[in-house]
Amino acid sequence: MQKNYFLGKLSGLLILSAVLVLLGTLLGSIGASWNMPGSDQTVLFDIRLPRSLGAYLAGALLGLAGGIAQSLFRNPLADPYLLGSASGALLGVGSILCFAYLGNSWLDIIGLNGGAFLGALIGVLASLLLAGGYRSSLRLLLSGVVISVILGAANSLFTFIRPDLFQSIQSFMLGNTTLLSWSGVAVMAIALVICLLITLIISPVLDALSLGENTARTLGLPLDQLRLVLIGILALATGCAVAQTGLVAFVGLAAPHLVRKLSGGRQRVQILFSCLGGGILLLSSDLIARTLFAPIEIPVGVVTAVLGGLYLLALLRRTSFGAHS
Amino acid sequence: MKTRQLTVYRGPCAILSDLNLDIPQNKWTSVIGPNGAGKSSLLQAMAGLLKWSGSITVDEINLTSFARKDLAKKIAWLDQGSSNQEEFDDSLSVYDTVMLGRIPHQGWLHLPSKPDHIMVEQALQQTDAWHLRQRPFLQLSGGERQRVLLARLIAVDSEILLLDEPLANLDPPHQADFLKWQGNLLTQGKTLVTVLHEIHFALRADFVVMLKDGKLHFQGPSQDPRTHQALVALFDGRVRLEKLGNDWIALPN
Numbered sequence: 001m002q003k004n005y006f007l008g009k010l011s012g013l014l015i016l017s018a019v020l021v022l023l024g025t026l027l028g029s030i031g032a033s034w035n036m037p038g039s040d041q042t043v044l045f046d047i048r049l050p051r052s053l054g055a056y057l058a059g060a061l062l063g064l065a066g067g068i069a070q071s072l073f074r075n076p077l078a079d080p081y082l083l084g085s086a087s088g089a090l091l092g093v094g095s096i097l098c099f100a101y102l103g104n105s106w107l108d109i110i111g112l113n114g115g116a117f118l119g120a121l122i123g124v125l126a127s128l129l130l131a132g133g134y135r136s137s138l139r140l141l142l143s144g145v146v147i148s149v150i151l152g153a154a155n156s157l158f159t160f161i162r163p164d165l166f167q168s169i170q171s172f173m174l175g176n177t178t179l180l181s182w183s184g185v186a187v188m189a190i191a192l193v194i195c196l197l198i199t200l201i202i203s204p205v206l207d208a209l210s211l212g213e214n215t216a217r218t219l220g221l222p223l224d225q226l227r228l229v230l231i232g233i234l235a236l237a238t239g240c241a242v243a244q245t246g247l248v249a250f251v252g253l254a255a256p257h258l259v260r261k262l263s264g265g266r267q268r269v270q271i272l273f274s275c276l277g278g279g280i281l282l283l284s285s286d287l288i289a290r291t292l293f294a295p296i297e298i299p300v301g302v303v304t305a306v307l308g309g310l311y312l313l314a315l316l317r318r319t320s321f322g323a324h325s
Numbered sequence: 326m327k328t329r330q331l332t333v334y335r336g337p338c339a340i341l342s343d344l345n346l347d348i349p350q351n352k353w354t355s356v357i358g359p360n361g362a363g364k365s366s367l368l369q370a371m372a373g374l375l376k377w378s379g380s381i382t383v384d385e386i387n388l389t390s391f392a393r394k395d396l397a398k399k400i401a402w403l404d405q406g407s408s409n410q411e412e413f414d415d416s417l418s419v420y421d422t423v424m425l426g427r428i429p430h431q432g433w434l435h436l437p438s439k440p441d442h443i444m445v446e447q448a449l450q451q452t453d454a455w456h457l458r459q460r461p462f463l464q465l466s467g468g469e470r471q472r473v474l475l476a477r478l479i480a481v482d483s484e485i486l487l488l489d490e491p492l493a494n495l496d497p498p499h500q501a502d503f504l505k506w507q508g509n510l511l512t513q514g515k516t517l518v519t520v521l522h523e524i525h526f527a528l529r530a531d532f533v534v535m536l537k538d539g540k541l542h543f544q545g546p547s548q549d550p551r552t553h554q555a556l557v558a559l560f561d562g563r564v565r566l567e568k569l570g571n572d573w574i575a576l577p578n
Contacts, residue, residue, distance in 0.1 A: 204435040208425050210417060210462075211477070215404050218372045219481075220397025220429040265417040265461060 006269060009262050013276040017056060020283045024052025027291055046182070054180030054244060055286040055300070056279040057188040059251050061241035063278015064195055066252030067271045068234050071206040072227065073137050080238040080252035083140065083231070084147035088123020089116040089242040091151045093172050094158040097165045113184070113243040116172070120239035123147055124231070134228050175248030175301030177286045184244040191240040192275075195233045199271050202226050206267040249301045251282050254308035257315065281308055326350070326371070326485060326516065330379035333363070333370040340366040341539045344379075348532070353507055353517040355530035355547070358559065362536040364520040365405055368487045371518070372402035383485065397429035401481035403474060405489035405520070416463040419473050423448055423458075426480030448479040451506060453499070467494035475503075479510070486510065488519045492526060504529060524556070524564070524575035535559045 025048045065080030072078075080086075092115035096107055110118065128134055130143035159166050205226045208216035217223050238252070255278035256270065263270040285303040292298065331344040341363040348354045356364045370377040373388065373396055381388040383399060391399060417425075426448070427441040437445075449455040452472040457465065462473060471494045478486060492500050504526070507517060521527040528547050535542035535555060543555035553566050553573065564575045 201434060204425075204428060204431075207417060207421070208428060211422070211425060211474075212404055214369070214372075214374050215402065217374055218397060218400070218402040219425065220394040222393065266421060 009273070010276075013259075013273065013280065017276060017280055017283075020280060020287065021049075021052045021056060024055070024283060024287055025049045027287060050182045050185045051177055051180045052283060052286070054185045054188065055177045056283040057185060057192055058177070058180075058241040058245040058248065059255070059282025060275045060279035061188060061192055061195070061237040062248065062252040062282070063255035063274040063276070064192070064199065064271065065234050065237040065241070066254075066278065067256040067274030068199060068206075068230055068237075069252070070256050071209070071267055071270070072230050072234070073141060074209065075141070076257070077253070078141075079250075080234060080241075081148075081247065083144040083234070084123030084127040084151060085120040085235060085238045085242065086123070086247050087148040087151035087155065088119040088121070088126070089239065090119065090169065090173060090247065091155045091158075092116050092119020092122070094155045094165070094169050095119075097168055098158045098162055112172075115243075116246075117239040117243040120242055121235055123151060124235040124238075126151075128231070134231055135224060140231075171299065172246040173301075174299035175246040175304070177245055177282075177289075177300050178297065180244060188240050188244060191236060195237045196272070196275060198229065199233055200268055202229060203267040203271055205230075206271075245282075245300075247301065248282060249305040250308045251278050251304050254304075254312050255281055257312055258308070261315075326518075327382045328371075328379065329382075331370070331381060332378045333366050334376045334378075335366060339539070340375075341370070341536070344541050346534060346541065346544060348516065348518060348534070350384075350516050351511065351514055352531040353511060353519070353529075354532040354534060355527035356518065356520045356534045356536060357522075357524065357527045357556070358536035358542065363539045364536055365489050367536065368402065368489050368518065368520060371485075372400055372487055374402070394429055397483075398481070399483055400485045400487060401426070401478050401483040402487045403478045403489055403491060405493070416461045418458065419454065419460050419462050419465070420445065420449070420458040422462045422473055423476045423480050426477040429481060444480050444482055445476075448476040449473075451479060451509060452476040453502060468496050468499060471495055472499065475506070479506075484514075485516045485518070488517065490520055490522065492521065492523055500526070524566075525572060528566075528573045528575075 025044060062080055066078070069078040069080055069082055070076055073082075093112055096110065096112055096115035100107055127140060127144040127147045130147060131140040134140060155169070159169055205216065205221050205223065208219055208221055213223065241248075256274040258281065259273035259277040260270065263273045282300070282304060285307050286300050288307065289300045289303045290297045326346075326348040328344050328346045331341065331346070332339050333341040333344075344367070356367060358364050366375060369375045371381060371388075388396065423445045424437055424441065427437060427444060428435060430441065431437065446455065449458055452475045454469065454472045454476050457469060457473065462470065465473065471491070475491060478488070492503060495503060510517060517530075519527075519530065527533060530547050532544070533547045533552055533556070534544045537559055542559050543552065545552040545555070556575075557565060563578055565578050566573050566575055
């Protein structure tokens with residue numbers, strides 16, 4: 001009985017995703033049209049399709065990371081940018097922009113995407129180092145906050161020295177789906193498949209954590225190692241998404257909450273649905289961002305914040321969620 | 326289960342030192358003592374949660390020589406009135422919560438097998454929680470939760486069950502039922518170790534271990550008069566024991 005419900009919900013979310021990708025491909029500044037003349041095929045397949053798929057994948061990665069973060073830290077306010085990954089990515093982009101005039105070939109090879117990815121990983125590593133390991137969730141969270149502040153300060157210094165970079169950095173901060181390419185889509189697709197598979201396999205550890213850390217240990221789970229793997233996936237998924245689309249706000253925080261009612265508590269389902277929910281949220285925000293004031297686009301991060309925030313607020317008011325305290 | 330020169334550490338400090346305990350197999354042993362005597366620490370050390378030195382042996386096999394998963398199948402541990410995090414609205418259902426107890430028996434994909442389902446149903450029936458199975462765990466009352474957690478413990482199907490204050494939050498009828506459940510488990514050949522503050526329940530056990538200030542105060546069969554003398558001394562003579570029917574009860578002096 002439960003299984004059928006699960007399959008129904010899953011296919012519902014998948015169909016919604018497919019419809020959104022289709023819409024994303026058809027809608028554009030030229031207007032929706034079914035019979036494209038030959039030259040517009042390029043627009044369709046080289047600009048709109050990768051953009052739609054990319055936005056969906058980035059959202060899915062952020063949703064996955066958010067789902068992991070919330071379950072791992074047992075905290076509904078946790079999000080993928082928590083462990084210093086966001087400020088790290090921002091600093092990576094900032095420093096690459098800042099030093100680009102040096103003409104160093106290394107900077108060219110790394111590029112902005114690589115810079116954001118490396119920055120995110122370095123941010124998480126720094127948080128881990130500062131926390132002296134990954135065994136204490138609270139210490140890890142706190143050191144993530146500290147690292148965010150320090151890296152954020154360094155980033156402010158960059159924009160202070162080079163005010164001309166402010167606009168580029170700001171656009172990265174708001175999130176940006178216009179520059180997605182097929183190569184970016186491929187990278188994110190591979191990352192998503194790997195991260196999702198590993199997470200789904202080891203997700204029972206997240207279930208067991210609901211009984212408390214000690215009880216999970218007595219169930220024979222190698223908790224420390226699995227926690228490290230999950231933090232690694234969190235960093236990888238966030239890094240990949242952020243590198244391609246910038247710091248899209250709120251998707252990682254909202255997506256797990258949006259699907260929580262559907263998932264019925266099991267982490268394996270919750271993580272999978274968070275993933276789909278994140279994709280749906282980011283892609284539909286992208287659709288709104290580019291059609292609302294067409295032909296002018298507003299940054300997608302603004303729409304995710306408004307859309308996700310409103311929906312979450314409605315959810316909060318409708319359910320007893322958060323009424324315990 | 327035997328311990329020799331057992332010293333248990335919590336962080337850098339030794340909580341318990343130099344314990345030589347002989348916990349009889351297939352019997353119910355109660356650990357009692359004043360607050361902070363190290364009762365919970367003893368159980369946590371046995372469950373492999375705290376660092377310890379000395380030796381803990383089960384059937385003459387040292388605990389350290391067990392693989393993690395085998396140890397989980399051998400010894401199950403119930404947390405003391407666990408501080409439940411209520412931050413999530415939707416939690417696992419009761420059934421899935423009890424299924425977590427089957428994790429040591431499952432393969433790397435953790436897919437429940439037929440015996441897993443049977444074990445979970447039996448455990449839930451045994452603790453009178455089968456009718457709750459569809460409910461989200463966090464929406465239950467304290468006593469209901471405790472019964473579900475007991476079912477989770479039973480579902481592990483381990484030889485040794487360590488229970489830290491299992492009676493917390495249980496109403497009087499279910500406290501009485503608890504004694505029945507204990508009896509069932511003993512007939513299934515299990516060894517039970519409980520930390521109890523309710524002296525009259527603790528004295529229903531077969532064997533009593535008394536801890537005080539991180540040291541062993543006394544260990545002996547529960548019906549032995551010497552055990553009763555030691556118990557009064559354990560609480561500095563602030564309680565007295567009275568016989569009521571077949572049972573002993575502790576009353577404040």
